[in-house]
Structure formats: C-alpha cells, structure tokens
Amino acid sequence: MAGTTLRDVAKRAGVSIRTVSNVVNGSVPVSDELRTRVQAALEELDYRPNLVARNLRRGRTGMIALVVPELDVPYFAELAREVITAARAHGYVVMLDQTDGDGERERELLGRESRATMFDGLLLSPLTISAEELRSRTNRVPVVLLGEHIFNGDFHHVAIDNIAAAREATEHLLSLGRRRIAAIGDQPYSTGETAQLRTIGYRQALERAGVPVDEGLIVPTSRFHRHFGAEAMERLLALPQPPDAIFCYNDLLAIGAMHALTRAGVRIPDDIAVIGVDGIQEGRYSSPALTTVAPDKARIARTAVGTLIAVIDGTAPPPAESKAPYRLVVRESTAGHAAPARPR
Amino acid sequence: MAGTTLRDVAKRAGVSIRTVSNVVNGSVPVSDELRTRVQAALEELDYRPNLVARNLRRGRTGMIALVVPELDVPYFAELAREVITAARAHGYVVMLDQTDGDGERERELLGRESRATMFDGLLLSPLTISAEELRSRTNRVPVVLLGEHIFNGDFHHVAIDNIAAAREATEHLLSLGRRRIAAIGDQPYSTGETAQLRTIGYRQALERAGVPVDEGLIVPTSRFHRHFGAEAMERLLALPQPPDAIFCYNDLLAIGAMHALTRAGVRIPDDIAVIGVDGIQEGRYSSPALTTVAPDKARIARTAVGTLIAVIDGTAPPPAESKAPYRLVVRESTAGHAAPARPR
DNA sequence: CCCGGGTATTGCATCGTTGCAAAAGGCACC
DNA sequence: GGTGCCTTTTGCAACGATGCAATACCCGGG
Structure with a gap:
C-alpha cells in the first residue's frame, strides 16, 4: 500500500x-x-516522490485554487479552461471549487477549517462576499479577484470595464436605429455590483444618444441563467409597447430571451435585436447566432495567474485593478442572417 | 509570512x-x-492548521482528481459540477485537470513526475490512453474510469450502456416514421471506442426495424464539437438524397448540425429530425429545443465518487462495470413545436 | 609523504502535525 | 495512608522529503 x-x-x-x-x-x-546505480533502483522500485512531504518541506504546494460560482455556467467553464492552461505554463496546477453563489460557501472557504492552507494562492470570483469580510478573513493567503465586485484597492483584481462594455453593447443596438432598448439582468441589491455597473453603462449610452430611459424596460433577474432570460423576455413581450432590442447582461440570459422570442414567433433581429455579454461558444451556434461583447478570457486568465504568482513570489506591485480587453462580436442576432458561420 | x-x-x-x-x-x-485557555490563544493568533503537514502525517489528503478531456465541453462541465458536489458530501475536494484529448497529457498524468501522489484517488475520463498503459502506470493509485473505453475488468468503471442508448435514440427516430436516418460522430479508429459502440447501437436499431444501413449516411467526425456537427451536416445536405433524420453522437454535434440546417433553410423536425446524446442544458434552450438521450449525471457522479472512496478505504468489491441510467428527453427537434419550455 | 583545494557523499535537523504510550494528577476504596 | 483505577496531559517519534554543513574522498603540488 x-x-x-x-x-x-x-x-x-x-x-x-x-x-x-x-x-x-x-x-x-x-x-x-x-x-547509474540509483537510477536502476529507482526504476526497479518504481519510485514516485511523495509530493505531500516535498510540499511540507519546501513550504509550497504548486497548487492554486480557482473558485467560481458555478462550473456549468459556460463562461466560468471557459475561463477555468484558460486558467488551467495559464497555470500549467507556470508549473502550477489548479484546484477548482464552486460556491453555487452561496455566500455561506464562500465564507466557509476562508474560514478556520478551510483548505486554503493547501494552496499557494487563490483566484476568487466572488459573488456575495463583501470586501470587508474578505479582508478580515484572508490571512496572508495571496488572493487575486476575478470580475467586478467593488473593491477598494486592497486586492489585486482583474476584470473588464463593465460600464464601458455595457455602454458599447447598447450603442451597438442604437447604431441599428433601435430606440426602445430593454435591459435584462439588473440586480439592484447589495451583491449585484457587476449587474449594477452594466446598468450604468446602459443608461450612459441612452443618455448620450438622447434617448429617454424607460424604467419599465429594465428587467431585473435573480441570476444569470437561461431560464431567467426567457422569463424576463416573456414579461417584456407582454408590455403594451414591447422593445425593439434587448441588451442582456450575459449570453445565457440572451439565449433564454431568444428562446422565448422564437417560441412567440418574433423574428430576430428583424423585430427585436438581441445582444449579450461573455462571448461563450454556445452563442456561435445558437439560432440565430448571438451578437455579444466578448471579454478576452485567455488574457484575463493569463493576467490573473501571472499576478497571483507574482504575489506568491513576493514580486508583485501593490494591489491594483487590471482592466482586461474585450471586443464586440457581431453576429446574426443583430445583423440579419448574413454572417457566415465560423469554424471553431 | x-x-x-x-x-x-x-x-x-x-x-x-x-x-x-x-x-x-x-x-x-x-x-x-x-x-478555554487554548481556544482563546487559537483565536488571538488566528491559528489555521497546516493541511499539508496534517496530510503527511495522516497519509491522506482528502483530495481526489477528476481528469476530463475538456472542461469547456458542457457535458464535462456539468459532470464536474456533480462530481464536486458528490465529493463534498464525503468530505473530499476535487482537483480538476483537462488533457485536451491529448494522449501525451494523459500519459504524463500517470508518469514519474505526476502529481498523482497528492491525491487519494483518481477519476479518469480517458480519451486516448489504452487499458494496457493505464494498468502498467497506475501504481496502486485508486482509479475509477468514467465513460466507455473498452476495458477488461481491471478497473472500476461507470458509464451508460452506449449501445442501448444509441439504439433507443435511433428507434425514437424510426418511431416518427423516418427511414433515411443519418449518424454523425463515428470514430472508426483505435481511440474512438465510445463512438464505435454508438454506431453498433445505431446499426442494431436499423436492422431490427428492417431498414437497410446506408454506409454513406454514417459520417465520422474527428471530435465531438459543434463545428464538426455543422460540417458533417453540410456534407449530408449535399447528398443527392439527403436524410430525413439525424442521430448525433452527442449534443454538441447535434447543435452544430441544427445550426447548419437552419442556415440552409431546412425545417426541424418537419424536414429533418435531430437527436443528440448527453442531455446538456444548452439543448433545452436551443432553437428548436433538442431531443436527447440524457445520462443521469448526478447518479454517475455519485456512483463514481462512492466507488472511488470505497477503493480508497479498501472496502470496495473487485473492479466491475457499473451501468448508469439514462433517459430519452423528447423536445422540439423531433416532436414539432408543441413541447412547452421547461424552467430550469 | 603531507597538505590544500575541490568535488562527492553523508548525517542531522527540520517542515507541522498526529499516533502511541508513558507520566501526572485526582479520587475512592480498602 | 497506601493502592489502584480512571482521566487528563505530555514527550517522543514518525510521516517523507530537503537545506545545511560537516565529512570523506581524490588529485596535484610542495
């Protein structure tokens, strides 16, 4: 044994x-x-170093943890893939954990009995935990945060500029001549920082274009899943004056919304144009293919991993926010059925 | 520090x-x-046990590894989620790694310098590695295999009955009155065992129904991604006598195929019906919603984790194959647009 | 033949924790 | 008051590896 x-x-x-x-x-x-003699013995006995012992002695494990709300949300799965790849390039392996968006689970992660001591560092995509709690709980475990969640400079932090991204998405819809643009995905309560930033961007775009904001067109959703996108869309379709374009705060909401539209016999984009955020692969092959604002996930992963390792090695500059690039990917859901399908 | x-x-x-x-x-x-005194001191110094040291002493790490080809393939992401949940219920955490379907990577995983010694056990979804190699390399690291890949009783192994699942999928299409049924996803080379089993099931269904097999309707694909599904579909549409139904070996292929069909103006299911395998969430909200054979992923995960832990604890029966349940989920892609969308 | 200097090899201590078994303390009973 | 038993507390060794520094070895030069 x-x-x-x-x-x-x-x-x-x-x-x-x-x-x-x-x-x-x-x-x-x-x-x-x-x-020669030793190598022969190594072979014969099929020696494998006991990494636990080695780690104890060396004081490093070569493992980092990536904590996301849900692994089966494509954005996180795709990000996880990139993180694993980026970490491997530095000789690290990645332990994945999901919190199910449960604040309790997030807190437990940092608590007394957490496994955090097994990792050299933590990449955290926080959903509900506050900066305050985080600061008080992460005792000198190197941490880099992923995604927006308002923080005040205590932590390294990699994200896209959510306000600008949302503004550009909305501007794209405006550029098509749409004027009744709905927003699906606001979360006007304490833990919905990302959503709130996107709402700000959405408002900015409308204001700059001189289009009045119709508060009835901003539909909050509790979570960013397909189901809630469909539900919100149905509500919008029931309005006396439905919208002619929808800005969804992520691609899953958009796919849910498109599902509802298709079922209702509404033509996309002819009657209603749809745009999402995240750039998940699923959107390339949806019917119609989904226009989206796609963060550069590989870049996010490389930056986050690189920063984390710098923190681990003690060579990191003071905590700062790093803005990752994104780009607008126009597909059928806003541009008619002209765009050819692209191979993966 | x-x-x-x-x-x-x-x-x-x-x-x-x-x-x-x-x-x-x-x-x-x-x-x-x-x-009381000790607890006060623990609090004041904010003591956290060093898990590496504890693991060394105890000889167990409480970690298992789940190795899959690609994390951003929804089936694996969804399975990973269930595995993490199942493992947590037993007090284990899960380390995730992906091999990118690269045999070298799979082999490296078991090699001299592998991190396998850090884990109490391994859940492996092998793509290219052979039973032979596996046997010779996994030196007493408990292993449970996921998915079909022909093995001869040396390893615990959890999978659905791929032949039966494929047969039932094909029979479903037959029951709709379709007779020119194509198959997308065969892999008639050494490492495509899963695909080959599905081809066997496909043939069985046709033979039992007395429908002759048209070899030209069996389209191989190098991998199970959306892109290849679309490509294969285009090839089928170019046939002088195109099929009236498609059995895709997984849902991603089916979604790619549907994408190609929609672009070509072919009606689903009126002109061509489509069925997939995997039961991924994406298929619920595709347009049209995708009929699929859905393995019970939670059950697979629980069985695999339970078995692995039994092996670790030394209480496991000898290696055996465990057949996981699956069910046919009929949606719009074979049943018209009647089925209501279901909430998540 | 002895010594200096370089290389190859080794012993010891240590990383932080827990298993084991002995030591210390308390109490009741004869 | 001494003995024995039970409970609490402690010391020591060990998990398997590596850092450090001392030893052993080898060679050429004086």
Whole structure:
C-alpha cells in the first residue's frame, strides 16, 4: 500500500537517502557510477516522490485554487479552461471549487477549517462576499479577484470595464436605429455590483444618444441563467409597447430571451435585436447566432495567474485593478442572417 | 509570512503542543479550563492548521482528481459540477485537470513526475490512453474510469450502456416514421471506442426495424464539437438524397448540425429530425429545443465518487462495470413545436 | 609523504502535525 | 495512608522529503 520512499531506494542502491534525493532532483552533482546505480533502483522500485512531504518541506504546494460560482455556467467553464492552461505554463496546477453563489460557501472557504492552507494562492470570483469580510478573513493567503465586485484597492483584481462594455453593447443596438432598448439582468441589491455597473453603462449610452430611459424596460433577474432570460423576455413581450432590442447582461440570459422570442414567433433581429455579454461558444451556434461583447478570457486568465504568482513570489506591485480587453462580436442576432458561420 | 503553528499556540496558552492539537481535533477529552485557555490563544493568533503537514502525517489528503478531456465541453462541465458536489458530501475536494484529448497529457498524468501522489484517488475520463498503459502506470493509485473505453475488468468503471442508448435514440427516430436516418460522430479508429459502440447501437436499431444501413449516411467526425456537427451536416445536405433524420453522437454535434440546417433553410423536425446524446442544458434552450438521450449525471457522479472512496478505504468489491441510467428527453427537434419550455 | 583545494557523499535537523504510550494528577476504596 | 483505577496531559517519534554543513574522498603540488 505505502509507496516506495527514498529510504527504500537508498537501501536498495546501497547509498544514503540524501544521494538518492540528489539524483532525483538533479541539483547536486552525483558521480556517474552512483547515479547509474540509483537510477536502476529507482526504476526497479518504481519510485514516485511523495509530493505531500516535498510540499511540507519546501513550504509550497504548486497548487492554486480557482473558485467560481458555478462550473456549468459556460463562461466560468471557459475561463477555468484558460486558467488551467495559464497555470500549467507556470508549473502550477489548479484546484477548482464552486460556491453555487452561496455566500455561506464562500465564507466557509476562508474560514478556520478551510483548505486554503493547501494552496499557494487563490483566484476568487466572488459573488456575495463583501470586501470587508474578505479582508478580515484572508490571512496572508495571496488572493487575486476575478470580475467586478467593488473593491477598494486592497486586492489585486482583474476584470473588464463593465460600464464601458455595457455602454458599447447598447450603442451597438442604437447604431441599428433601435430606440426602445430593454435591459435584462439588473440586480439592484447589495451583491449585484457587476449587474449594477452594466446598468450604468446602459443608461450612459441612452443618455448620450438622447434617448429617454424607460424604467419599465429594465428587467431585473435573480441570476444569470437561461431560464431567467426567457422569463424576463416573456414579461417584456407582454408590455403594451414591447422593445425593439434587448441588451442582456450575459449570453445565457440572451439565449433564454431568444428562446422565448422564437417560441412567440418574433423574428430576430428583424423585430427585436438581441445582444449579450461573455462571448461563450454556445452563442456561435445558437439560432440565430448571438451578437455579444466578448471579454478576452485567455488574457484575463493569463493576467490573473501571472499576478497571483507574482504575489506568491513576493514580486508583485501593490494591489491594483487590471482592466482586461474585450471586443464586440457581431453576429446574426443583430445583423440579419448574413454572417457566415465560423469554424471553431 | 509563516502561519501560526501549534507550537506558537501552545507557548501562548502555556500548554503542550499535543494538548492544543487535542483541542483542535476534539478527539481526546480536554479539561474545561485548558480548553478555554487554548481556544482563546487559537483565536488571538488566528491559528489555521497546516493541511499539508496534517496530510503527511495522516497519509491522506482528502483530495481526489477528476481528469476530463475538456472542461469547456458542457457535458464535462456539468459532470464536474456533480462530481464536486458528490465529493463534498464525503468530505473530499476535487482537483480538476483537462488533457485536451491529448494522449501525451494523459500519459504524463500517470508518469514519474505526476502529481498523482497528492491525491487519494483518481477519476479518469480517458480519451486516448489504452487499458494496457493505464494498468502498467497506475501504481496502486485508486482509479475509477468514467465513460466507455473498452476495458477488461481491471478497473472500476461507470458509464451508460452506449449501445442501448444509441439504439433507443435511433428507434425514437424510426418511431416518427423516418427511414433515411443519418449518424454523425463515428470514430472508426483505435481511440474512438465510445463512438464505435454508438454506431453498433445505431446499426442494431436499423436492422431490427428492417431498414437497410446506408454506409454513406454514417459520417465520422474527428471530435465531438459543434463545428464538426455543422460540417458533417453540410456534407449530408449535399447528398443527392439527403436524410430525413439525424442521430448525433452527442449534443454538441447535434447543435452544430441544427445550426447548419437552419442556415440552409431546412425545417426541424418537419424536414429533418435531430437527436443528440448527453442531455446538456444548452439543448433545452436551443432553437428548436433538442431531443436527447440524457445520462443521469448526478447518479454517475455519485456512483463514481462512492466507488472511488470505497477503493480508497479498501472496502470496495473487485473492479466491475457499473451501468448508469439514462433517459430519452423528447423536445422540439423531433416532436414539432408543441413541447412547452421547461424552467430550469 | 603531507597538505590544500575541490568535488562527492553523508548525517542531522527540520517542515507541522498526529499516533502511541508513558507520566501526572485526582479520587475512592480498602 | 497506601493502592489502584480512571482521566487528563505530555514527550517522543514518525510521516517523507530537503537545506545545511560537516565529512570523506581524490588529485596535484610542495
């Protein structure tokens, strides 16, 4: 049951434990004769270093944790993939955990009995936890935050400019000549910072264009899932004067909204144009294909991982906010059925 | 930098290290007086147990690894979510890794320098690695395999009955009166075991119904992504006599195929009916909503995690194949536009 | 033949925790 | 008052690896 240890190999090769260690690590020179003998013993006994022991001794585990609300939300899955790739490039592996958007779960993560001590650092996509709590709880575990959640400079933080992104999305709809533009996804309560920023951007665009804001066209949703997008859309369709375009705060809401529109026989984009945010792969193959504001996930992941590792190594500058790039990807849901499908 | 240790707390409370440990673990009785004093010291110094040290001492890490080809493939993301939930119920956390379907990466996972020793067990969804390699490389690391990949009883293994599932999918299309049924997703080469099983089921259904198999309607795809589904569909549409139904080997292929159909102006299901496999959430909100054979992912996850932990604890029966349940979920892509959208 | 200087090898301590078993303390009973 | 038993507390060793510094070895030069 127990694995082979350095001691076993040493005994077998007739050398000291330390010499075997030297052969394994290659840091200290070892004579050809002994190296050969030791390597043979390593092979024969199929030695694998016990990483737990190594980690204890070295004081580092080579693991970082990525904590997201839900893994089966495509944005997070796609981001996770990029984070894993970025971390691997630095020799780190990634432990994934999901909080289900449950504040309790987020707090537990940082609590007394948390596993946080097993990781060299934490990438956190916080949903409900406050800056205050975070500050008081993360005792010198390096942390980098992902996504907007208003923070005051205590933490490194990687996100897109949500206000600008929302403004550009709305401006795109305005540029099509639409004037009754609805917004789906506001969260006007304490933990909906990201949503609130997007609402600000939406208002800015309308105001700049001189279009009055109709508060009835701003539909809040409790979460950013397809189902709530469909529900909100149905409510909007029931209005005496329905909108002619929809800005959804993420792609899942948009896909739900389009589902409701299609079922209701409304033509997209002819009757109502739809735009989302996130740039998930799903939107490329939806019918119609979804126009979206796509954050550069690979860039976000690289920046976040790079920053986290700098914090771990103690070479990081003081905490700062890093704005990640994004781009508008125009597809059928705002541009008619002309755009060709693109291969992956 | 270094965290507070038991030694620090002990010094502060004026007791032995061991007593502090007893208070922290609660396993051994401690007098009220000392407990109070120790707890105060724990609070003041904000002690967090060093899990790496604890793991080394206990010989267990409480971590299992889940290795999948790609995290941003919805099926795996959804499965991962269930695995994390199931593992948590047993007090385990899950480390996620992806191999990108790269055999090298899979092999590296089990090699000399792998991190496998950090985990109590491995859940592996192998894509290209062979049973032979696996057997020779996994030295007493408990392993449970997910998904079909032909194995000969050396490993615990959780999967649906792919032949039966494919047969039922095809039979569903037959029951609609369709006779020219195409199959998208065959992989007639060494590492495409899952696909090959589905092809067998497809053939069985046709044969039982007395429908001759048209080899030209079986379209292989290198991978199970939306893009390849669309590509395959285009090829089928170019046939002199196109099919009237499509069995796609997974939902992503089906969504790609539907995308191509919609662009080509083909009506679904009126002209061509489409069915997939996997039961991913995306299919509920696609236009049209996708009929699918949905494996019970929660059940798969619970069974796999439960089995793995049994292996870890040494209480597992000998390796066996465990067949997970699945069900046919009929939606618009085979049943017209009658089915109501269901909330999540 | 002895010594200096470089390289190769080794022993010891340590990372922070827990298992084990012995020591210390308290109490009741003879 | 001494003995034995039970409870609480403690010391020591160990998990398996690596950092440090001391030792052993080898060679050339005086």
